[in-house]
Amino acid sequence: MADLVMEAKHVYKTYGKSNKKADTSTALKTQVEAVKDVSLQIRKGDIKLIFGPSGSGKSTFLRCLAMLDIPDKGEIYLGDECLTKPGVDLNKARARIGFVFQHIYLFRHLTALGNVELALRQVLKLPKEEARKRALDALTEVKVTDCVNKYPAQLSGGQAQRVGIARALARNPDIILLDEPTSALDPELTGEVIDTLRDLAKEGTTMLIVSHEMPFAREVAEEMIFYDEGTIIETGPPLQFFNAPNTDRARKFMTRIINRTTREY
Amino acid sequence: MFDFLLNPVYSTWILEGLLLTIEITLFGVMFGLALGTLLAIGDIYGKKPIKAAIAVYVEFFRGSPLFVQLFLAVYTVPAILNVQIDHYVLAFLVFGLNSAGYQKGYVKGAVETILGDQMQAGLSTGMSKLQTLRHVILPQAYRIVIPAWTNEFCSLTKSTATLAYAGLSDLISAGISIKGITYQIIPVWLVIGAIYLIWITSFSKLMDVIYEKKKIPGLELMMQS
Numbered sequence: 001m002a003d004l005v006m007e008a009k010h011v012y013k014t015y016g017k018s019n020k021k022a023d024t025s026t027a028l029k030t031q032v033e034a035v036k037d038v039s040l041q042i043r044k045g046d047i048k049l050i051f052g053p054s055g056s057g058k059s060t061f062l063r064c065l066a067m068l069d070i071p072d073k074g075e076i077y078l079g080d081e082c083l084t085k086p087g088v089d090l091n092k093a094r095a096r097i098g099f100v101f102q103h104i105y106l107f108r109h110l111t112a113l114g115n116v117e118l119a120l121r122q123v124l125k126l127p128k129e130e131a132r133k134r135a136l137d138a139l140t141e142v143k144v145t146d147c148v149n150k151y152p153a154q155l156s157g158g159q160a161q162r163v164g165i166a167r168a169l170a171r172n173p174d175i176i177l178l179d180e181p182t183s184a185l186d187p188e189l190t191g192e193v194i195d196t197l198r199d200l201a202k203e204g205t206t207m208l209i210v211s212h213e214m215p216f217a218r219e220v221a222e223e224m225i226f227y228d229e230g231t232i233i234e235t236g237p238p239l240q241f242f243n244a245p246n247t248d249r250a251r252k253f254m255t256r257i258i259n260r261t262t263r264e265y
Numbered sequence: 266m267f268d269f270l271l272n273p274v275y276s277t278w279i280l281e282g283l284l285l286t287i288e289i290t291l292f293g294v295m296f297g298l299a300l301g302t303l304l305a306i307g308d309i310y311g312k313k314p315i316k317a318a319i320a321v322y323v324e325f326f327r328g329s330p331l332f333v334q335l336f337l338a339v340y341t342v343p344a345i346l347n348v349q350i351d352h353y354v355l356a357f358l359v360f361g362l363n364s365a366g367y368q369k370g371y372v373k374g375a376v377e378t379i380l381g382d383q384m385q386a387g388l389s390t391g392m393s394k395l396q397t398l399r400h401v402i403l404p405q406a407y408r409i410v411i412p413a414w415t416n417e418f419c420s421l422t423k424s425t426a427t428l429a430y431a432g433l434s435d436l437i438s439a440g441i442s443i444k445g446i447t448y449q450i451i452p453v454w455l456v457i458g459a460i461y462l463i464w465i466t467s468f469s470k471l472m473d474v475i476y477e478k479k480k481i482p483g484l485e486l487m488m489q490s
Contacts, residue, residue, distance in 0.1 A: 068385060095391025105386035109405045109481050118400060119390035153483030167390065 004079070005175050005206050006042045006065060006097075011035050011074035013057075013064055034060035035071065036230040042175060042208055047201050049217045050210045052227035053253065058210045059102070061227070062179050065208070066099050079174065095123045098168030098176035103184050104160050106152040112139060112163045113148040116170045124171060138170035139163070142196045158189035162196050169200070176200070178209040212257060218242060226250040267456065269447045275439075282439035283460060286425040289360050289435075294418045296357075297364025298372070298410075304365060305373035306398065309380070319369070326366030332427040335359050339431040352431050364421055371413040375406035408479050415472040419465050436460060 013035035034057030042048060050058050063069040065076055067083050067090050076083045083093050106115050116135035120126045126134065139148055142162040144155075152160055161181055168176050181197070182190040194216050200207065201220040211217065217224055218238045226234040226241070226249070234241075234250045242258075245251045269275045308319045326334065338355045379402050387397025426437040434442075440457040444450045 066389060068388060091388075091391055091393045094388060097389075097391075099389035101382075101386065101389070103382065105382045105389075107383065107386060107401050108484060109401075109408070119392060122396050122400060123391040151482045151484070153481065171391065 003044045007077040008040045009075040011038045011071045013071050033230045045204045047207045048223045049221040050225045056228045057230040058227050059179050062177050066097050096174045098173035100164050100168050100178040100181050102180040104164045111149050116167045138166040142166045157185040158192040161193050175206045180210050266452045275443050278439040282436035286435045290422045293360030293364045293421050296361030297368045300365035301368030302372050304369035323366045326363045331424050371410050375409040379405045411476040
């Protein structure tokens with residue numbers, strides 16, 4: 001399949017066993033099977049949305065796709081390159097994947113422009129002028145042109161997350177993975193980030209989004225994926241979930257989340 | 266009382282002593298920062314034997330007196346290796362190695378407070394661990410380290426008194442020689458003390474200015490809220 005951008009084949013990831021990786025070890029004492037036999041295909045131009053209870057392993061799965069967490073078992077493909085084989089240059093692979101974090105994680109010592117420029121200079125090795133131009137283009141696309149010279153701590157949450165999206169976008173990645181891009185923001189700031197994502201969707205950007213923004217999901221997602229207890233429970237178009245989910249668990253979750261949404265807005 | 270200052274021989278001793286003190290401290294803190302950074306990164310990412318070797322290194326240089334380290338370097342190491350090495354070179358090296366033992370801790374502490382999310386962010390953009398350390402982690406860590414580094418500088422400056430035992434003339438040795446000839450004990454130590462005070466204060470003030478200048482805009486506000 002030529003148009004397959006990313007694929008996960010029977011991916012497993014368990015936390016809490018003797019994991020020696022200093023970067024990923026958490027203080028969890030009990031074993032958590034965050035990802036259990038998860039398979040997923042994403043084609044060019046796809047917009048898929050993963051949702052489900054917090055702590056169910058959605059973020060871990062997304063991090064496995066970007067190889068920020070290394071799966072215990074299973075395979076991750078980026079195009080036709082298998083990333084889980086030993087000896088693969090993961091830095092090169094990650095350069096083709098955009099990643100947006102829930103807690104944004106901008107480089108604190110660099111301006112908005114600096115944040116977007118850094119990988120263009122260091123990874124793509126673009127000359128200064130061209131990197132600047134491309135970074136500014138990306139920042140224009142997410143509509144933060146008025147604060148390109150501000151530092152992360154001087155930005156509002158919504159502005160910061162849009163810079164985060166610009167940072168992921170500027171390299172023209174094959175796919176952008178977004179891990180709850182709006183859930184750490186104040187409710188009145190989620191709108192501007194959602195608008196940015198809507199623009200990206202219109203341009204045909206390939207995206208896999210972990211999100212509970214249901215109106216947005218209904219509008220842009222081709223497929224919604226209900227994820228619980230480390231695995232995919234149900235997959236289908238948004239209408240299936242909004243009208244009549246097939247599984248009991250998805251139905252209960254949808255009821256809860258729709259009630260919450262209508263109460264909040 | 267202070268007329269020994271007018272004697273060109275004495276004032277030359279003082280100036281030469283001061284110069285050596287300044288040279289060896291600046292070299293020591295900078296060499297210490299560079300090596301301390303490598304040790305810190307080795308301690309964070311290295312395998313067990315590397316971590317163990319670093320721990321031994323740090324405990325030796327932090328746990329034994331600088332005087333003993335200097336003595337060993339100058340009088341035993343060349344004898345064991347059967348080579349002749351200039352005392353100046355050995356003294357510079359000992360000061361640098363000693364300072365690295367302390368600075369490894371400062372740098373490691375600073376790096377660890379930054380590492381979690383910033384390393385993730387760096388890797389996610391396609392940068393390697395090394396690139397992320399170089400362009401994201403260390404620039405932030407060094408900002409945090411500046412005050413500790415300034416303290417290290419103050420402490421190392423005064424440690425240069427041990428150089429006399431290696432036959433090198435720092436500011437303190439100049440004082441010892443001059444008071445031995447002139448018997449102006451109190452005035453000599455007052456002058457020597459004042460020189461230390463002025464040099465250390467000026468350098469610390471400069472570092473304070475750099476620290477303030479290098480602060481990441483907006484960050485201190487966020488930490489208060």
